[in-house]
Amino acid sequence: MTDTVAEPARGAAPKGVAIRLGIPMLSAPAMILVALGLLLPLALMLRNSLNIYDPAELMISAFTLENYVKFFTDSFYQGVLWRTIWISALSTAICLIFGAPVAYFLARYVGDFAKRMLLIFILVPLLIGNAVRTSAWMLILNDHGVLAAILGFFGYEGELGLMYSAPGVVIGLVSVLLPFMIITLNSVFEAIDRNLEDAGLSLGANHVTIMRRIVLPLALPGILSGSVLCFILSMNAYATPVLIGGPTFHMMAPTVYQQIAKVMNWPFGAALSFILMAVTLCLTIWVSALVQRKYRKWSE
Amino acid sequence: MSGASANNTRWAYTLFSSLVIGFILLPLVFIVWMSFFSNKILSFPPQGYTLDWYTRAWELSDFRNGFFLSFRTSMIATLVALVLGLPASFALVRGRFAGRDLVNTLLMSPIVVPAIVGGSAIFVFFLEIEFLTGIQVAGSSLGLIMAHSLIALPWMIRLVTTSMISVNPSIEEAASSLGAGPLTIFFRITLPVIKPGVIAGSLFAFVNSFIDLEKSIFLVGPNSTTLQIALINYLEWNFDSTIGAVATVQISLITLLLLITDRYVKLSRAF
Amino acid sequence: MSEVVLQEVAKHYGPAVVVQNMSLRIADGELISLLGPSGCGKTTTLRMIGGFVDATSGKITVGGRDVTGLPPNRRNMGFVFQNYALFPHMTIAQNVAFGLEMRKVNRADAEKKVQEALARVRLAQYADRLPKQLSGGQQQRVALARALVIEPDVLLLDEPLSNLDASLRQEMKIEIRQLQQSLGLTTIFVTHDQDEAMSTSDRMVLMYNGKVEQIGSPDELYNQPRSAFAARFLGVPNLLPGRIVQGSFEMEGGTALRLAGQKQLVGNCFLALRPEVIGISAEAVEGENNLSGTVEIMTYHGAAVEYQLRTDAGLTLTARAVAPGLGGPEVLPKGAKAWLHWPASAGVIVSEH
Numbered sequence: 001m002t003d004t005v006a007e008p009a010r011g012a013a014p015k016g017v018a019i020r021l022g023i024p025m026l027s028a029p030a031m032i033l034v035a036l037g038l039l040l041p042l043a044l045m046l047r048n049s050l051n052i053y054d055p056a057e058l059m060i061s062a063f064t065l066e067n068y069v070k071f072f073t074d075s076f077y078q079g080v081l082w083r084t085i086w087i088s089a090l091s092t093a094i095c096l097i098f099g100a101p102v103a104y105f106l107a108r109y110v111g112d113f114a115k116r117m118l119l120i121f122i123l124v125p126l127l128i129g130n131a132v133r134t135s136a137w138m139l140i141l142n143d144h145g146v147l148a149a150i151l152g153f154f155g156y157e158g159e160l161g162l163m164y165s166a167p168g169v170v171i172g173l174v175s176v177l178l179p180f181m182i183i184t185l186n187s188v189f190e191a192i193d194r195n196l197e198d199a200g201l202s203l204g205a206n207h208v209t210i211m212r213r214i215v216l217p218l219a220l221p222g223i224l225s226g227s228v229l230c231f232i233l234s235m236n237a238y239a240t241p242v243l244i245g246g247p248t249f250h251m252m253a254p255t256v257y258q259q260i261a262k263v264m265n266w267p268f269g270a271a272l273s274f275i276l277m278a279v280t281l282c283l284t285i286w287v288s289a290l291v292q293r294k295y296r297k298w299s300e
Numbered sequence: 301m302s303g304a305s306a307n308n309t310r311w312a313y314t315l316f317s318s319l320v321i322g323f324i325l326l327p328l329v330f331i332v333w334m335s336f337f338s339n340k341i342l343s344f345p346p347q348g349y350t351l352d353w354y355t356r357a358w359e360l361s362d363f364r365n366g367f368f369l370s371f372r373t374s375m376i377a378t379l380v381a382l383v384l385g386l387p388a389s390f391a392l393v394r395g396r397f398a399g400r401d402l403v404n405t406l407l408m409s410p411i412v413v414p415a416i417v418g419g420s421a422i423f424v425f426f427l428e429i430e431f432l433t434g435i436q437v438a439g440s441s442l443g444l445i446m447a448h449s450l451i452a453l454p455w456m457i458r459l460v461t462t463s464m465i466s467v468n469p470s471i472e473e474a475a476s477s478l479g480a481g482p483l484t485i486f487f488r489i490t491l492p493v494i495k496p497g498v499i500a501g502s503l504f505a506f507v508n509s510f511i512d513l514e515k516s517i518f519l520v521g522p523n524s525t526t527l528q529i530a531l532i533n534y535l536e537w538n539f540d541s542t543i544g545a546v547a548t549v550q551i552s553l554i555t556l557l558l559l560i561t562d563r564y565v566k567l568s569r570a571f
Numbered sequence: 572m573s574e575v576v577l578q579e580v581a582k583h584y585g586p587a588v589v590v591q592n593m594s595l596r597i598a599d600g601e602l603i604s605l606l607g608p609s610g611c612g613k614t615t616t617l618r619m620i621g622g623f624v625d626a627t628s629g630k631i632t633v634g635g636r637d638v639t640g641l642p643p644n645r646r647n648m649g650f651v652f653q654n655y656a657l658f659p660h661m662t663i664a665q666n667v668a669f670g671l672e673m674r675k676v677n678r679a680d681a682e683k684k685v686q687e688a689l690a691r692v693r694l695a696q697y698a699d700r701l702p703k704q705l706s707g708g709q710q711q712r713v714a715l716a717r718a719l720v721i722e723p724d725v726l727l728l729d730e731p732l733s734n735l736d737a738s739l740r741q742e743m744k745i746e747i748r749q750l751q752q753s754l755g756l757t758t759i760f761v762t763h764d765q766d767e768a769m770s771t772s773d774r775m776v777l778m779y780n781g782k783v784e785q786i787g788s789p790d791e792l793y794n795q796p797r798s799a800f801a802a803r804f805l806g807v808p809n810l811l812p813g814r815i816v817q818g819s820f821e822m823e824g825g826t827a828l829r830l831a832g833q834k835q836l837v838g839n840c841f842l843a844l845r846p847e848v849i850g851i852s853a854e855a856v857e858g859e860n861n862l863s864g865t866v867e868i869m870t871y872h873g874a875a876v877e878y879q880l881r882t883d884a885g886l887t888l889t890a891r892a893v894a895p896g897l898g899g900p901e902v903l904p905k906g907a908k909a910w911l912h913w914p915a916s917a918g919v920i921v922s923e924h
Binding site: 195196202203204206209 | 644646653
């Protein structure tokens with residue numbers, strides 16, 4: 001992530017003042033696109049979330065928290081939120097458990113060229129798009145699919161039942177999120193001085209001890225940011241729950257789409273959107289604080 | 301490291317990582333393989349092999365037109381992102397002004413805001429414009445291009461600023477002291493140096509626009525469906541190897557673009 | 572006894588030979604330095620001894636025990652890294668205690684040993700700080716304390732002084748030497764700096780291209796370099812090309828120079844002359860080797876004056892004379908004609924390679 005922006009040049013060009021005023025203005029066209037194309041619609045949406053839905057008129061201007069109240073009083077929508085949260089937490093945990101060793105492997109045991117190739121292999125499935133990747137998973141997971149055929153070969157005849165189920169959705173999500181986790185953690189592990197591990201070895205520690213006492217404590221902030229990234233992406237996931245989860249497996253993003261585009265209940269859809277974003281944000285902040293407190297304790 | 305235990309550790313990591321990477325690649329391998337199955341309904345194992353699904357995918361106008369619409373839209377979106385993103389990146393890296401971090405955050409917001417929420421907001425916004433003015437934006441190619449430009453822009457800016465940061469500003473100062481004006485400096489000095497970042501940014505912007513599903517799903521019209529939407533629409537009623545054929549074409553195209561991108565900028569730096 | 576013996580130890584990376592069949596015996600309590608330019612294989616050798624790099628072939632023993640196949644954590648060697656490699660998330664005391672913890676030393680004993688180790692490097696009062704709160708020199712001493720507290724059989728130091736500034740380096744050089752001698756610890760010290768090696772070591776191993784170029788005491792290496800590379804690396808700027816003809820040295824161009832007694836080298840070789848053995852005078856000196864030349868550059872160094880002269884045969888030589896104020900000859904200006912002279916015994920014949 002490129003949050004670091006370099007210090008600008010100190011030396012003033014001959015027409016220094018004009019240039020200094022001019023440079024910030026160069027970002028104006030892009031800002032206009034983002035402001036008109038996204039920020040204004042979002043602001044309108046926030047306003048819409050306070051309106052009232054009407055089947056005939058679509059939307060009646062109002063100033064009410066009714067839509068938010070509806071969400072928190074309707075057990076169906078709370079169920080949707082809970083499902084989204086635990087599916088996301090579970091997928092993130094699985095990504096961490098499976099992604100961390102791969103990231104460490106790439107950082108420590110693989111040569112430069114091989115690493116570059118492997119990273120491309122890991123990224124291609126991410127960038128071929130949700131539609132293609134998810135349909136591929138449908139192919140594997142469905143009851144007459146690849147997995148069923150393989151299990152059938154070994155004598156398992158029962159129904160797989162992975163399509164339209166939570167395990168299927170988690171498998172699909174993990175396969176999208178793993179690349180993010182691996183790439184984030186890989187750069188975290190690469191930033192840890194290899195000599196620290198050698199120093200641990202020379203002092204008599206074995207690999208497990210070195211991981212537990214040296215590498216993981218140092219990688220913790222990075223592990224946190226990788227997990228937060230995966231959690232957010234999974235909270236917002238749309239294609240996987242829709243295609244693998246099917247019409248009865250409700251998660252937040254598909255519900256938002258349903259309300260906005262199908263039911264045309266814009267106020268409630270808007271409220272759902274903001275609840276989704278707010279809950280995601282709060283959970284991330286809470287977990288970060290928790291981990292950081294723990295981290296501080298370790299370093300003492 | 302030396303010794304048997306170190307070698308065991310190494311093998312354990314290698315084996316585990318191979319399995320995980322295999323899991324990530326698994327769907328790709330199977331969908332490409334299955335695109336050649338002759339089975340009428342997608343199932344396993346293959347009854348034979350055929351190329352018919354590719355012909356069929358081409359004959360289905362949804363896929364053919366979807367591909368061209370996606371390609372065209374993403375090209376234009378990438379161009380827009382290039383024209384708006386280059387100066388913005390320059391401002392972010394070389395400018396010193398109050399609120400620079402805020403501008404940076406806002407320009408990145410299309411990646412940060414959940415795609416489906418962004419899509420919803422844009423969709424409702426377009427419909428409200430239509431109610432007010434009677435101009436149809438949702439479902440029009442203008443609306444689609446705008447949404448896709450928003451998808452492309454942050455990736456362009458992210459990759460271009462990354463490569464611009466590594467340029468020492470003193471080379472621009474040197475050009476300036478030799479008498480070059482700001483435009484000359486940009487086109488003769490800065491741009492050639494950051495060219496890899498610009499190429500990688502363009503390719504990455506294109507790919508991310510091309511594969512977008514969550515924003516496009518709100519904005520496509522009956523006669524203007526992008527390839528991703530065509531895919532999931534088709535999936536709703538059919539499940540045969542046509543999907544595999546389309547997927548294989550898309551996988552090949554994107555893998556090619558990613559390999560080219562990687563020649564210019566380490567791919568993992570894009571995230 | 573922790574005598575370290577390397578028998579025909581080699582390291583290959585594919586076709587690249589990084590260390591070529593190296594044999595070396597390091598006596599118990601000896602401090603030996605591995606010296607050479609970067610890429611000569613000295614660090615790889617050290618890492619093979621430490622166990623971080625697998626030897627492709629050969630055998631390493633410590634006190635008679637074969638350690639070749641052992642991982643680093645079972646070799647009981649103290650290793651001090653170039654960048655110190657202190658654990659950034661642990662305090663100084665925790666860093667030093669880590670090795671004891673791994674050896675399951677009980678808490679009370681460990682605490683005592685940590686205190687002693689920190690006291691030995693004069694850092695007792697910093698026990699609760701984090702590494703980043705210490706200066707480079709202090710971090711270096713923590714690294715030493717951490718390596719020493721486990722009572723290693725061998726101490727390995729990888730360019731331990733290269734990240735310190737000049738005055739600290741001087742101080743640490745002495746400190747490392749004193750610690751090593753007081754503990755009687757077999758120590759291997761990798762450096763690219765010949766001064767560092769000379770002032771700390773009992774013996775020096777000069778390496779080049781993965782091979783041992785010369786082994787000897789600092790005095791031997793300084794005064795009797797065997798090859799042109801060794802002479803150059805040990806700071807001899809003057810290497811006169813030529814060959815030995817009937818007991819004297821014949822320079823290219825035919826001038827014969829007298830040698831003191833020695834050497835039966837066949838073929839091309841060099842005559843190495845340290846700047847301080849070359850005298851400068853207006854007249855040729857009877858009984859010594861003489862070459863005439865012109866002063867090209869004169870630089871004043873306080874106690875000495877250094878001349879760069881071009882001989883009539885076209886060779887550039889460096890000579891160092893005592894400054895006039897300390898009883899040396901008059902300073903010769905640029906362009907002056909002068910005689911360079913040195914006693915026959917001052918020159919050292921070195922091989923071409």
